[in-house]
Amino acid sequence: MSQISAGAPKEKLASRTAAMIVMGISTLYFLVPIWWLFVGSTKSRAQFSSTIGLWFADFNLWQNIHDLLAYNDGVYLRWMLNSILYAGFGALLGTLFAAMCGYALAKYRFPGRELIFNVVLGGVLVPATALALPLFLIFSQFNATNTFWSVFLPSLVSPFGVYLARIFASASVPDELLEAARLDGAGEVRTFFSVSRRLMTPALVTIFLFQFVAIWNNFFLPLIMLRDQTLFPVTLGLYTWNSQVNQIPEIRTLVIVGAFLSIIPLIIAFLSLQRFWRGGLGAGSVK
Amino acid sequence: MHLNNSKRIVALGVLAALSLTGCAAGTSGSGGSDAAADCAPSDGKVDLTYTSWIPGIDKVVDIWNKENPDIQVTVQTGPNGNGGTYKNFFNQLSAGNAPDLGQIEYDALPNFRVQDGLTNIASCANVSESKGDFIDWTWNQVTFGEDDSVYAIPQDTGPMAMYYRKDLFEKAGIAVPTTWDEYAAAAKTIRAEGGYITNFPQNDVNWFAGLVWQADGKWFENDGDKWDVSLDGAESEKVADYWQNLISDDLVSKVPAWTDEWNNAYNTGSDWTWISAVWGANSISSGAPDTSGNWAVAPMPQWNAGENKAGNWGGSSTAVLKGSDHPYEAAQFALWLNTSDEALTALNQEANLYPATKDGLKLPVLAEGVPFYGDQKIYDTFAEAANETNADFTWGPTMTQTYSDVADGFGKVLGGSGTLNDALKTGQEKTIAALTAAAIPVNE
Structure with missing residues (x-):
């Protein structure tokens, strides 16, 4: 079984993986700015410019x-x-x-x-x-x-x-x-x-x-x-x-x-x- | 948009011709200066509209409204001038529903003058008399050097000085530069320490104009008939050569200004000085919070030792726009807004505006030490700079275009091709082309 149809599932897996990667990348592409916005809005003014944009510093959102x-x-x-x-x-x-x-x-x-x-x-x-x-x-x-x-x-x-x-x-x-x-x-x-x-x-x-x-x-x-x-x-x-x-x-x-x-x-x-x-x-x- | 542009160009040609012959003739009642006879108070209660993008301006205007029940001012707002408000003014002028008063920066005033968007308020009570109250150069900005003409009341200014990292300079044993030669020498020492003396921004062409201004350069002149354009004049060239050397020798950083990267360069101590306007004090304290207490302010470096010249970056005026039914009341409000202690103090507290009047520079709020600058009384330095600013610098009627063309050239320089002087030459050619295209007469 595995010998006969080795080609087909393999191709399917490859194309599925490729599709997932493409979709994953586009999801990231669309979500990163929103993520940046969210992270940015939790920072104080001082930390906004001095810390890395994609990760949290002190949580200041409510303030x-x-x-x-x-x-x-x-x-x-x-x-x-x-x-x-x-x-x-x-x-x-x-x-x-x-x-x-x-x-x-x-x-x-x-x-x-x-x-x-x-x-x-x-x-x-x-x-x-x-x-x-x-x-x-x-x-x-x-x-x-x-x-x-x-x-x-x-x-x-x-x-x-x-x-x-x-x-x-x-x-x-x-x-x-x-x-x-x-x-x-x-x-x-x-x-x-x-x-x-x-x-x-x-x-x-x-x-x-x-x-x-x-x-x-x-x-x-x-x-x-x-x-x-x-x-x-x-x-x-x-x-x-x-x-x-x-x-x-x-x-x-x-x-x-x-x-x-x-x-x-x-x-x-x-x-x-x-x-x-x-x-x-x-x-x-x-x- | 198409409609607007073509309309505007037609209007421009006619109006430019009109207003410029008006200046040449210099008689009252000619061209745009038709206000001479009819600036009388209106009867009864007057409602004015005032468009400004200064945050918190409504609170300042509220003070006036309480004191003047018969002249009520409604604040309208929007983005800053080049962000859309100027375009709105022009749209409103052509639709006939412009506000009575509008905020216009000095570098945009000539555009409004050439397109006949301003009312001459010279004959309104107290206006011409107030000339001596204002810092000399600002008055020339609102009169355009014409006789019997005042088209706006100066509001705020941006005298320039040098912000520097006092702690780093002391640690490295560098004396605070007082001339541009010393500044360039300091730049080398600082580079050897691993820092940059300052940053050269691509897009702040009006900052560069401030440097040329300090060197007694002029970019535009209007002899009442035609415009002279000299972006590539001798003083401009000197300033451009100077900065070109700093750029070529990698002695200045080349980060786009007003970005996080730029803030960070100051916050981490990689950039040591910033030649900037008085309002820049806030930009540093907010962009580089970790360096609090380490900064100080000194006068701009000079081209010749012993001189005391300064440039200016920014500032705006309150203009009475064409079509206002109440120029008298509008002028009185504009005078109060920009000369009275209560208004100037409120403007400074709400929006950090730095007054354009001589007395305003002595306001109590400007006499205090600023903690971020080690409690130095930094405004003393700026007050001196304001009084030392060359009074004859003139802006052209197409500054938006000039800025963007020169900035394109600056961008190339920072990318490694061409020189600042090439950028200015291109700016010169394109500006003349733009003026010609708008049917504004130019001396070529």
Whole structure:
């Protein structure tokens, strides 16, 4: 046995090992910066520069967090709250709009449908950064810069979400089911919310996650729009602090701890939503 | 962005022509200096906006707001100037919603002037009269040498001196260098001890400009009509040759500044001195905490023995931006912020700002010994430096570009190819090209 098939398992083992090594290296590659951030945020300012970056010195995390939350009347907490509002509600409404739009494009026939879809597709290609300045000038016309809405409203738009919703709706929502719902007397809106939305859940979770991360990480739009630091999202706030590090070195620890804490909501969002994601995809594939 | 740039270039050409003919004519009411007639107090309660990236500035402004119920100032903030706030100012100027007041560093002021982003507040009460209160060179920065013109109120400065490891110098038996020759000699002794006398940074081109400033060099001049660019002038060349020798002989370390590696070089005692600005006192104490008590401050080494010249690195002003409806009130606030003892003391405590007024240098908070520097009264040395800084140094209108082009060249030198003078020559050519491209007149 071992003589006959010696080649095959050996090759399998080799390729598996190779795959594991590649994956191991990429895991390391992605995790080392986070590890560095974690280790860095546990250090006091003095030890931060004088000890090795990838291992602990004295454990100072709680003190650092305490300093962070106390600095400048706790403006950091405000930034976190803002980020959660921008990203949470922005992603929620953005997903809803994308789902409705994609669903309509997939399930209704009307003149100009493909044109609209193509325009939306074109929107995928335009980077959000390129739109920030025109948006600033438009919001200036309405005296609406430096407001919550100046960052929130543009965040609701997600061409990629529309694209994804359309593809998913045409694949996962059978026309027969819609016919049945209509025969049972459900209106179009009700059909969408109680039938189609459920079938589209995996796609919606995906869109929500994408949108959440995109808004959370969006930096350029708030940079251009906002002047009032009580409106800043956490990305812009930390960047502002970081630009001061040369002259006010005390802030450095706060930037590190702040950056570390600011990734926690993203991790929570991913861990709690990925269950729906997988569950939805699995349920779809079995039926 | 594309829209912005093309718009800006068009605007630039027009405005540069406008403002420069304005200076040449030198009459009131021409070009940008239209404030002469209409700087009168507004009726009723006035609300001002002030954009600054100084941490804790809101606490200082609160003092003003309590004392002046009729002139309320709202603080807006953002990243430091080149980190985005200047771009925001220009966007806001073109959208017509710029703040009344903005923080602008001296090396960025000419850019705002050329693009007509500043209001002339010379005729506002108390402004022109306050000339004598400020350190001479700072006043030239905010007037651009034009008659009847004040475009901003100086806020803080960065007079330069030499931070050095007193303990190491004493142990090695080296006298504290007072001239650049002695400094170079000390560098050799220190290298023999296994250390470096200092570090040469690639990206701090404005630091290098401070050294040229000390040597009475000038990088830019504006004769009211055209710009002269002389990055490769004789004094620049002298300074560049000097540092080139230190670099070639491996007498200075070549670590990127403001990194952990750089902090570590000071913290472990491998680098012995740092020629830096007054605000650098904090950078050392925070980056090299293990060396507390071992540092001292001496005046910058001199080119000629017996002289007492200093350079400057950094500092900013409070400008009244174009389009403000209340230049009078804005100017009064800017004067209070940058001359009153209470504001200067608060700015120093909140953000280590070093005042730009002559009286500010005598503030009680600046008269105390600093424990990190062995209780030396280090600010006495900087006060002297501030008063010895050449008043005629001028920044150009495209400093961001100049800095980055020269820094590219410096990077090559530290990598082992080319010389500092090559870098300055390239910087010179690219700066002239950039000015020409922006339709700003240059003497070639």
